[in-house]
Amino acid sequence: MSNIQDGASAQSVTYASxxxxxxxxxxxxxxxKSAVKATHSTNVVGGVGGFAGLYDVSELTKYRxxxxxxxxxxxxxxxxxxxxxxxxxxxxxxxxxxVVDDIVVVGAKPLFMTDYIATGMVVPERIADIVRGIAxxxxxxxxxxxxxxxxxxxxxxxxxxxxxxxxxxxxxEADELLGPDRVQSGDVIIGMASSGIHSNGYxxxxxxxxxxxxxxxxxxxxxxxxxxxxxxxxxxxYAADVLDLARAFPVNGEDGQTGHGVRGFSHVxxxxxxxxxxxVLPAGLQATVDRSTWELPAIFQxxxxxxxxxxxxxxxxxxxxxxxxxxxxxSVADAAVEHLNKRGVSSWIMGHVxxxxxxxxxAGLDWVQGAKGVNGGGVLMTGKYAH
Numbered sequence: 001m002s003n004i005q006d007g008a009s010a011q012s013v014t015y016a017s018x019x020x021x022x023x024x025x026x027x028x029x030x031x032x033k034s035a036v037k038a039t040h041s042t043n044v045v046g047g048v049g050g051f052a053g054l055y056d057v058s059e060l061t062k063y064r065x066x067x068x069x070x071x072x073x074x075x076x077x078x079x080x081x082x083x084x085x086x087x088x089x090x091x092x093x094x095x096x097x098x099v100v101d102d103i104v105v106v107g108a109k110p111l112f113m114t115d116y117i118a119t120g121m122v123v124p125e126r127i128a129d130i131v132r133g134i135a136x137x138x139x140x141x142x143x144x145x146x147x148x149x150x151x152x153x154x155x156x157x158x159x160x161x162x163x164x165x166x167x168x169x170x171x172x173e174a175d176e177l178l179g180p181d182r183v184q185s186g187d188v189i190i191g192m193a194s195s196g197i198h199s200n201g202y203x204x205x206x207x208x209x210x211x212x213x214x215x216x217x218x219x220x221x222x223x224x225x226x227x228x229x230x231x232x233x234x235x236x237x238y239a240a241d242v243l244d245l246a247r248a249f250p251v252n253g254e255d256g257q258t259g260h261g262v263r264g265f266s267h268v269x270x271x272x273x274x275x276x277x278x279x280v281l282p283a284g285l286q287a288t289v290d291r292s293t294w295e296l297p298a299i300f301q302x303x304x305x306x307x308x309x310x311x312x313x314x315x316x317x318x319x320x321x322x323x324x325x326x327x328x329x330x331s332v333a334d335a336a337v338e339h340l341n342k343r344g345v346s347s348w349i350m351g352h353v354x355x356x357x358x359x360x361x362x363a364g365l366d367w368v369q370g371a372k373g374v375n376g377g378g379v380l381m382t383g384k385y386a387h
Contacts, residue, residue, distance in 0.1 A: 064173060079091060088133070183377075
């Protein structure tokens, strides 16, 4: 029979000696509390620190047939850039953008969001910086940050390592849902400028930089700042702008049927422009996108040239200057572009929707159909990027 005493430690083992500092976690909550509370609408019930975030959904009784929309995501290896530069107050914008801008694609309004941070060691100031960024982005997206979790994982993550994830829930009237069923031949495609690389493709970008031997503090004249500053540029959060556009140009006519407005949106994330646009097109239709309607921002040109990355690989990995796409009725296309530009979202007409051209499938890598499990329409990329 084994004797527990035989393996007993001469030293007293505590949670703190195992690498988990509960008091540091409490200090982090105190530092972030005011930023989180500032995102709360009157629908949020209770304060920060509860076991569950509570949200009053009494307003749902006013809906004819409400659908809930939900999304979850992370930031990926962009966190490695933040950790290298020891700058942590922008990564939260990336997290919120990746989550809420997936929800607004269907026209849903994000109601609330939660976050999760795993770290090797809780440094209160660092955790508070991350959450302040999340809160600021939630405020911009008009979304309440109702809760979150910070987990300390010593031995699994290094003391200065962390990862972030989040989830959000939104709401949309069933008969106002946007998507492939709305899209028609003749519709116009509007591109909305990205703020930079956003939060996808950093494994490629970091590999290119490492192979080239460049450092993050390198001043790059083409960028007008250091490489690190450019790579840490936060993701543009389109949620409020997209929903405002949908309200200004509603999809439903007076009879409740499809009207002359916004048909749908596509959030350009992993997979690039063509693959994500293909996800919101119905079978039998194709989007033809003209590359000459916009110029590649300097950071994308730099990555391509520095790493000798094939154009097709760049297009499948990075947003290349387009972070969100709107598909609209042609009668409102010019007005929609003007509306977005007035809100500070640089936008332009980049293509159109039509029947699938059988010869398009012979375009090789310029033709994309079927992405992320969605076998809908196709996207044909034409022309060369403007200079």
